[in-house]
Amino acid sequence: MRNPFRSEAEAFSFVIVAALVFLVVALVGAAFGGWWALAAFLVLAVGVGVWMRSEPKVREPAVWSHRPHERRRILVIANETVAGEALRSEIVRRSEDGAEVLVVCPALNSPLRHWASDDDHAREEAHGRLEASLSALAAAGVEARGEVGDADPLQAIEDCCRTYDPDELIISTHPPGRSNWLERGLLEVVRAAYDLPIAHVVVDLEAEAASSSTARSS
Amino acid sequence: MEAHAAHPPVANKSSRVDSRLLGIYIFIASEVMLFGSFFTAYFFARVVVGPKEYTTWPPEPFELPVYLALLNTIILMTSSFTMHWALQSIKRNNRAGLIAGLLLTFLLGSTFLLIQAREYTRLGFGPDDLAFGSTFYGLTGLHGMHVFVGLNLLAYALIRAVRGHYGPAPHDHLGVEIPGIYWHFVDVMWIVVYTTVYVV
Numbered sequence: 001m002r003n004p005f006r007s008e009a010e011a012f013s014f015v016i017v018a019a020l021v022f023l024v025v026a027l028v029g030a031a032f033g034g035w036w037a038l039a040a041f042l043v044l045a046v047g048v049g050v051w052m053r054s055e056p057k058v059r060e061p062a063v064w065s066h067r068p069h070e071r072r073r074i075l076v077i078a079n080e081t082v083a084g085e086a087l088r089s090e091i092v093r094r095s096e097d098g099a100e101v102l103v104v105c106p107a108l109n110s111p112l113r114h115w116a117s118d119d120d121h122a123r124e125e126a127h128g129r130l131e132a133s134l135s136a137l138a139a140a141g142v143e144a145r146g147e148v149g150d151a152d153p154l155q156a157i158e159d160c161c162r163t164y165d166p167d168e169l170i171i172s173t174h175p176p177g178r179s180n181w182l183e184r185g186l187l188e189v190v191r192a193a194y195d196l197p198i199a200h201v202v203v204d205l206e207a208e209a210a211s212s213s214t215a216r217s218s
Numbered sequence: 219m220e221a222h223a224a225h226p227p228v229a230n231k232s233s234r235v236d237s238r239l240l241g242i243y244i245f246i247a248s249e250v251m252l253f254g255s256f257f258t259a260y261f262f263a264r265v266v267v268g269p270k271e272y273t274t275w276p277p278e279p280f281e282l283p284v285y286l287a288l289l290n291t292i293i294l295m296t297s298s299f300t301m302h303w304a305l306q307s308i309k310r311n312n313r314a315g316l317i318a319g320l321l322l323t324f325l326l327g328s329t330f331l332l333i334q335a336r337e338y339t340r341l342g343f344g345p346d347d348l349a350f351g352s353t354f355y356g357l358t359g360l361h362g363m364h365v366f367v368g369l370n371l372l373a374y375a376l377i378r379a380v381r382g383h384y385g386p387a388p389h390d391h392l393g394v395e396i397p398g399i400y401w402h403f404v405d406v407m408w409i410v411v412y413t414t415v416y417v418v
Contacts, residue, residue, distance in 0.1 A: 005399050007395065008305045008394075008402065012402055015298045015405050022409050022412075026417040029418035037418045
């Protein structure tokens, strides 16, 4: 949902929208009278309400304080792919200088369960994947901690930018064609919204599973 | 024990919104309710009481200066554009644009208040003239006070801008962003007041 006063730019847009809405109301009132003006206002108010319920195409960058840290901070956003070897290797490589790592797993949920506020199962699953990934990272010598984030990856990133203040971002997805996040244009939106180095890691879990089973059998 | 006494506890940031922005959101929400109560009084006087007591609205012989208020509306709308220009300027590290935008916004807001004060002296009725006068002065006066508060915020931001404060990074121009949000809110409220009180 849009907050019309989320930022100065959005508040300015809302001034324009309000001016247009009330211009129409005034014209209808001048032409037909007060009750018609009220009817016009109600119709337009419903329209503005629907518009406010929709998601903006491009979100303004969240206002958050980015200050230099003693140790570089890496924020990793990954869901099912959090257990992938490709992601783990990338994290290990990027944190060789002793960087702090925060791994966030958005608790993906079905729309029905989301609307019913039934996210316990989704959070448990995300937590399980996160624990396995953190153990693997610890075994590789990476000091990482983890959180289960909002189901919307964009919201999860925004939340962490406010509370963690990362220096760089790693987004892990399934390969193109199988990734819902890529389909929704997550990378483009994040790159437009955040002035941070952003790495995209593609994790093909099926290929990794096949190669590991081949290695075991040989 | 001494550590607790020496400073307040660390702020809880569970809202995940910058506390200064959260403050202006909550403030605006309370302002919407305040204006809502004044609009309720105005519409009660106009829709419930008005038709029983008077044949026209505004009650004869009162008249409202619709075109002067339209000029004021245009002035206030323009000030929103200059405010937006000011903030866009500092986002591009253009300090001259920031100062010029804030100064123009301040001057336009001051002009709005001066015209409204002049309007009050020539209306020919006061707040104690019928429910109409009370609700008219209540609504427009409440809005005028908000413009006055906004002018104070703008003056403070302008002084800081002249002294070299603010920068292009988001956390470096919150001192302009927040007065900007407030100013646009005041502008939206005037659009509602002008349409409902002067036009419809």
